Amino acid sequence: MMRKYLLFLIMLAASFSNAQETEKQKARFSIDLKGNLGIPVGDNFMADGLKTFSGYGLGFQAVFVKDFGLGVEFNQMFSSVKDVSVFGALEDPRLTDLSFYLVYLHSFGESGLDLEAKAGIGSLFLRSESINWGDKFRQYGNQYILGAKVLYTISKPNNVQIFFGPKLYFFTSDINFENKKLEKYYSNATILNLNLGVRFNF
Amino acid sequence: MKTKQFFYCFSFFLFSVSCSDYIDNARIYAEGKITTQNGQGVITPLQITNSFLVSEGISKSDGTFGLGGPATIDSANLFVGRKVLSFSANVTGCRINYDSLSIKLPSGEGYTKFDNITVE
Numbered sequence: 001m002m003r004k005y006l007l008f009l010i011m012l013a014a015s016f017s018n019a020q021e022t023e024k025q026k027a028r029f030s031i032d033l034k035g036n037l038g039i040p041v042g043d044n045f046m047a048d049g050l051k052t053f054s055g056y057g058l059g060f061q062a063v064f065v066k067d068f069g070l071g072v073e074f075n076q077m078f079s080s081v082k083d084v085s086v087f088g089a090l091e092d093p094r095l096t097d098l099s100f101y102l103v104y105l106h107s108f109g110e111s112g113l114d115l116e117a118k119a120g121i122g123s124l125f126l127r128s129e130s131i132n133w134g135d136k137f138r139q140y141g142n143q144y145i146l147g148a149k150v151l152y153t154i155s156k157p158n159n160v161q162i163f164f165g166p167k168l169y170f171f172t173s174d175i176n177f178e179n180k181k182l183e184k185y186y187s188n189a190t191i192l193n194l195n196l197g198v199r200f201n202f
Numbered sequence: 203m204k205t206k207q208f209f210y211c212f213s214f215f216l217f218s219v220s221c222s223d224y225i226d227n228a229r230i231y232a233e234g235k236i237t238t239q240n241g242q243g244v245i246t247p248l249q250i251t252n253s254f255l256v257s258e259g260i261s262k263s264d265g266t267f268g269l270g271g272p273a274t275i276d277s278a279n280l281f282v283g284r285k286v287l288s289f290s291a292n293v294t295g296c297r298i299n300y301d302s303l304s305i306k307l308p309s310g311e312g313y314t315k316f317d318n319i320t321v322e
Contacts, residue, residue: 085259088271
């Protein structure tokens with residue numbers, strides 16, 4: 001776990017040190033508002049136990065060095081239990097995540113089309129409620145994200161774009177079991193996120 | 203008077219914060235096989251319960267089952283719904299409850315594997 005964080009920090013440091021050698025690029029700030037679908041995939045407790053998530057997200061990013069930049073995003077998605085024998089007698093599972101990421105934005109100039117790719121790390125938090133009384137069960141962990149976006153300018157004077165993109169969450173948490181296969185099944189999950197939204201550039 | 207009200211509110215707050223029945227970031231899982239005395243698999247509804255329901259499911263036609271749920275502070279029970287005659291498990295501390303219809307698990311979390319549960 002630490003090693004991956006370290007690698008990410010080195011990547012960040014490298015992008016900053018590159019910055020000093022090149023001519024200054026005008027920073028491009030943007031705010032994203034989006035709707036999310038989260039489809040748990042693979043062989044894990046979320047894919048077998050939960051239905052597709054849906055929710056909303058907010059993002060802020062700054063692109064300032066050779067089309068590279070940094071961003072932060074917050075998402076919240078809601079689902080329901082598909083298989084009680086896998087997930088347990090709980091209801092209203094809610095996924096909240098906060099991620100920091102490195103982004104590369106490529107603009108196709110006059111066509112109004114932009115492409116974006118990003119990789120990042122963050123915290124993810126799954127909270128479910130007991131059935132019929134107010135108790136809450138929580139599972140939290142870390143996540144790695146990989147994502148891409150296609151953006152299209154809908155209003156040039158106002159610098160407003162719409163976008164669509166897939167994103168993968170690789171969620172890891174620390175559920176302990178004597179049976180290691182089961183431990184992995186309940187600790188890790190992969191979620192395919194599809195997001196559609198609007199971006200305000202300034 | 204204000205102090206007293208504050209105290210009531212505060213103690214209610216502490217109560218509501220401190221009395222969660224779940225253990226966060228932990229789970230319980232039980233699996234195994236349920237058969238009759240002549241070795242035939244049994245399809246039966248199963249539940250893991252505490253003072254409340256933790257998980258539920260149905261065993262397959264060969265009698266195998268797997269049930270997972272959130273970990274709880276108090277020890278849990280595996281409710282089989284038929285009279286349990288005997289069982290063997292990978293952990294110590296399991297016992298047949300007085301009602302004979304359920305098996306007491308050693309705790310409210312962790313992994314329990316039953317090599318076999320024989321029911322009437």
